[in-house]
Amino acid sequence: QKEVEQNSGPLSVPEGAIASLNCTYSDRGSQSFFWYRQYSGKSPELIMSIYSNGDKEDGRFTAQLNKASQYVSLLIRDSQPSDSATYLCAVNTQTTDSWGKLQFGAGTQVVVTP
């Protein structure tokens, strides 16, 4: 079983609609959760971080965390063609002395269609 799992997609979303991306993780001790966006041929770009249960909103992005269910999600509202990319869920499974060690999911490809 992979430690961080995401649907690979592609997730096809009409322009202006909401894209919903899901991620589950296996380590109950995980403390920090991140969403990265990666355009084809580019490096990952941090778009959201979340550390406690509930919702966190930043512009058109909302991250949701449920530690009891070991589930983190990302909503993209008013999706734009420029949102077409692969979205990577990342989890920090250690609490100290290992800030830089993230477990990444395989990524969900999002395609926003005009």
Place this chain on the structure above:
Amino acid sequence: KAGVTQTPRYLIKTRGQQVTLSCSPISGHRSVSWYQQTPGQGLQFLFEYFSETQRNKGNFPGRFSGRQFSNSRSEMNVSTLELGDSALYLCASSFPSGRATNTGELFFGEGSRLTVL
């Protein structure tokens, strides 16, 4: 504010050679992590450095090594290259000076794309 700078951006090597990749973190960031990205395995953690010390190492053979200098710049080295080492090598920096704790947010460079023939 400049981002993470990695050099070289592209390189081609042959089996058995060695390679050194360089990373300059965001100014003021104290921690540097290295990742390997391949289509088949995705992003995999290589190692992490803080204050010139390796804090953590991923599940890679000893051919993969790294170090961090006093100015936080980092290098990684791969010796005796194999075809399977062809990948995008990403450096990420974190932990700005002046913060008591690290949020764990990583900021990636553009990567060094290594092709082994």
